[in-house]
Each structure stands twice: as structure tokens, then as C-alpha cells.
Amino acid sequence: MGVFLSKLIITILSSLVIWVGSSAQSDSFWQNLAQKRTESRWLFAGILVFRLLPFVFVYGLLNEMPRGDVPFFWGKTQVAYQGGMVYQDFVSYHAPLFTYILAFPLHFWYSSKAIVLLMVAIESLLVFATYRLYKTERPDAFKSALLYLILSAPLIMVLLGGQEDIWFWGVALLMLWYFKRYQKDGKGMGAIFSTGLLAIKVTFVFWLFPLILVLKNRVSFLAALAAVGALSAGLLYYLEGTAFLMPLQMTDNLLSPNLYTISRPFLALALGHTPPLTLFSWVGLVLTILVAIWLAFQIRHWTLDKSMPLIFIVTYATMTVIMPTSPGYYAFTYLLPFVFEIIDWHKRREVAMLLLINVLLVTQPFLFTYLQSPNYEDITVLKKPLYLLEYTLQIVNVAAFGWVLFITFQKAKRPQVC
Numbered sequence: 001m002g003v004f005l006s007k008l009i010i011t012i013l014s015s016l017v018i019w020v021g022s023s024a025q026s027d028s029f030w031q032n033l034a035q036k037r038t039e040s041r042w043l044f045a046g047i048l049v050f051r052l053l054p055f056v057f058v059y060g061l062l063n064e065m066p067r068g069d070v071p072f073f074w075g076k077t078q079v080a081y082q083g084g085m086v087y088q089d090f091v092s093y094h095a096p097l098f099t100y101i102l103a104f105p106l107h108f109w110y111s112s113k114a115i116v117l118l119m120v121a122i123e124s125l126l127v128f129a130t131y132r133l134y135k136t137e138r139p140d141a142f143k144s145a146l147l148y149l150i151l152s153a154p155l156i157m158v159l160l161g162g163q164e165d166i167w168f169w170g171v172a173l174l175m176l177w178y179f180k181r182y183q184k185d186g187k188g189m190g191a192i193f194s195t196g197l198l199a200i201k202v203t204f205v206f207w208l209f210p211l212i213l214v215l216k217n218r219v220s221f222l223a224a225l226a227a228v229g230a231l232s233a234g235l236l237y238y239l240e241g242t243a244f245l246m247p248l249q250m251t252d253n254l255l256s257p258n259l260y261t262i263s264r265p266f267l268a269l270a271l272g273h274t275p276p277l278t279l280f281s282w283v284g285l286v287l288t289i290l291v292a293i294w295l296a297f298q299i300r301h302w303t304l305d306k307s308m309p310l311i312f313i314v315t316y317a318t319m320t321v322i323m324p325t326s327p328g329y330y331a332f333t334y335l336l337p338f339v340f341e342i343i344d345w346h347k348r349r350e351v352a353m354l355l356l357i358n359v360l361l362v363t364q365p366f367l368f369t370y371l372q373s374p375n376y377e378d379i380t381v382l383k384k385p386l387y388l389l390e391y392t393l394q395i396v397n398v399a400a401f402g403w404v405l406f407i408t409f410q411k412a413k414r415p416q417v418c
Contacts, residue, residue: 130340
């Protein structure tokens with residue numbers, strides 16, 4: 001409870017800072033920084049203050065041990081560090097290279113804290129890289145980067161949760177950089193896309209289907225992707241047989257919040273039972289892809305550097321709303337590009353909604369875990385105040401993610417210069 005109260009205090013303070021820092025009255029402050037050309041220095045200072053120093057404080061001074069997904073990562077990372085074979089010597093539902101990437105810092109610091117430090121370093125690098133990509137397009141790119149760093153939810157997700165989902169955006173960012181530099185969307189981008197499938201996890205493939213619609217050289221893109229995929233699959237099959245198919249196994253671990261978890265009490269009441277989780281998972285997968293394809297079709301004439309971020313955001317925002325195995329923390333996948341692409345800091349309603357999402361991402365997962373992951377099949381449990389509060393937070397959370405989709409689709413309606 002003490003840890004949660006600390007998170008809540010940090011969330012309240014960071015929300016106040018962002019609310020004031022995004023107001024029209026603060027514009028002169030941001031303009032002064034721009035005139036002095038010190039944005040990069042301030043951004044490095046922001047990374048130091050809001051990422052590296054908290055890491056030192058939590059894992060150095062307080063000597064806390066990593067939580068969230070890190071203990072699970074740590075067990076298999078030790079085996080990988082010792083030369084174990086993925087899927088054969090340890091269980092992994094991630095891509096084949098993921099655990100070996102986590103094992104890399106163990107050569108310098110043999111501790112589970114090194115995994116957290118790697119997560120922090122990669123997220124910090126992506127914040128800086130996103131700023132560099134957008135600074136020529138958005139005059140408030142530095143403002144977006146620094147205010148993102150002040151948000152408490154990303155800090156908690158990476159520092160205490162060990163979340164790696166922002167790596168998806170890292171691959172997308174590399175693809176954007178490649179396109180901007182070479183103005184090609186064929187085999188080079190296909191090869192880059194394949195790194196997401198080899199280095200992170202299978203859900204990275206979700207946004208492939210809408211992405212194909214906006215590519216001009218989709219045949220060469222798919223050829224490069226297929227070539228890398230075939231070579232990788234062939235090598236894995238040679239080394240360990242069909243064990244490499246482990247990440248394709250559907251999970252039975254219900255997570256929240258999503259449409260399935262908030263409709264579960266009423267489904268159980270109406271049907272006398274809840275439909276199988278696997279059924280909803282497949283339906284959710286199809287709907288996620290269809291929604292993203294719908295957006296891609298609407299913006300298929302946009303230049304790729306304009307359409308790709310929106311497709312990315314919609315794909316994974318839809319996933320957090322629809323997929324029954326998606327926790328709220330999956331918002332970490334698209335939160336950074338969402339801040340840069342969508343949020344207008346002069347529109348107070350958008351800022352307020354972003355701060356609401358920030359608060360929800362901190363409070364709902366804690367309460368869900370504290371109540372031992374309730375499934376609400378028995379609707380009478382909602383008579384208890386804490387359960388009713390957690391269920392209400394789930395509904396508000398899903399509605400907030402729905403707002404993310406709505407406002408992104410609204411941007412897709414704006415005319416673009418192609």
C-alpha cells in the first residue's frame with residue numbers, strides 16, 4: 001500500500017506540472033528554450049531527472065528488487081545468459097531474440113536490475129529519437145518529449161513494471177527514419193519490420209495487415225519479410241523442431257481492462273456462463289485488424305511518413321480495447337507516438353483526457369492485483385465497494401482508450417498534403 005500511495009502522489013504532482021506546463025501561459029517558457037537552442041540539453045536533463053535518477057533512487061538507495069514482469073524475465077534470462085536454447089531450455093512467449101537481448105547487460109552487471117536499466121535506457125533512447133524525428137514537423141516537439149517524460153504512467157510502467165511494449169514503436173520509428181531518408185518502402189523496410197518479429201513478440205505482426213494497404217512497393221516489402229521469416233523459421237526448426245511455435249499458443253490468462261472484462265458480468269448473467277476466452281481472443285484479433293485496415297483505407301493516399309504512425313496507434317489502441325488478454329499497460333506501446341502525433345497541448349480537453357489515462361494506468365492495475373484479479377462472473381461481488389470501484393475504473397479505462405481511437409480517426413479526416 002505504501003508503494004501505491006507513493007505512485008499516487010507522484011501521479012498527482014506530475015499531472016499538476018503537465019497541466020501548468022501545457023497551458024498557454026507557459027508558451028513563453030518553451031519559446032525561450034527554442035530561441036536559446038538548448039532543447040537537446042534540456043531533454044537529456046529530463047531523461048536524467050525523470051528516468052535515471054528514479055532508477056538510482058529505487059534500485060540503489062532503497063535497494064528494491066524489480067517487480068512486474070522482470071522476475072519472470074530474470075528466470076529465463078539467466079538460462080539464456082548461460083547459453084540455453086530459447087523454447088527448448090526455457091519457456092518464452094516472446095520472439096526468439098528477446099531473451100538474449102535482455103541477457104546482454106548481464107555481461108556487465110549480473111542482476112535483475114540490469115534488465116530494468118536496459119528497459120529504461122531503450123525507452124529514453126526512443127523518446128530522444130522520436131523528438132529528433134518530429135522536431136522539423138512539430139514546433140512543440142521538445143515540449144511533447146519533456147511532458148511525456150513527466151507523465152508518471154510511463155515512468156512506473158518501465159521502472160516498476162519492466163514493460164517492453166514500447167519497443168514496437170522503436171521498430172516503427174526505424175522504419176520511418178528509413179523511409180524519410182531513402183523514400184523507399186520496399187525490401188529495406190520489410191527487413192526492418194522483420195526485426196520486430198524476431199526481437200520482440202508475435203503481436204508486432206498485427207499492424208502488418210493495415211500497413212500493406214499504404215505501401216507502394218508491397219511485393220518487395222513482403223518478399224523481404226518472407227525471406228527473413230523463412231530463413232529464421234528454417235533455422236529454428238532445424239535447431240529445436242516445432243518448439244519454436246511456442247509464442248503462437250493462445251494464453252488463458254485473462255487481463256484487464258477491455259471490452260471482454262467489463263461485459264463479463266452481464267454475459268454470465270444472461271447466458272449463465274461466459275463464452276470461452278479463446279473464442280473472444282480470435283474475435284478480438286480479427287476486429288483489431290479490421291479496425292486498423294478501415295483507418296488505413298481512409299488514409300491510403302497519404303504519404304507513408306504521415307499515415308504509418310496513425311496506423312500504428314490505431315492498431316494497438318484497438319487491441320487494448322478489444323483483446324481479452326490485453327492489460328491497460330499495453331498502452332505503453334503507443335503512448336509516445338500518441339503524444340507526438342495527436343495531442344494538441346493548447347486544447348485543454350485533450351490534455352485532461354491524457355492526464356485521466358495517466359491516472360487510470362497507475363490506479364486500476366494496482367487495485368485489480370490487490371483484489372486478486374477478479375473476473376466478475378458473479379455479479380453480486382459488485383456490491384462490495386472496492387470491487388465496484390475497480391470495475392468502474394475498468395469501464396472508464398476502456399472508454400478512455402476508445403477516446404484515443406476516436407481522436408485518432410478524427411485526425412485521419414483532416415486533409416493532408418501528399
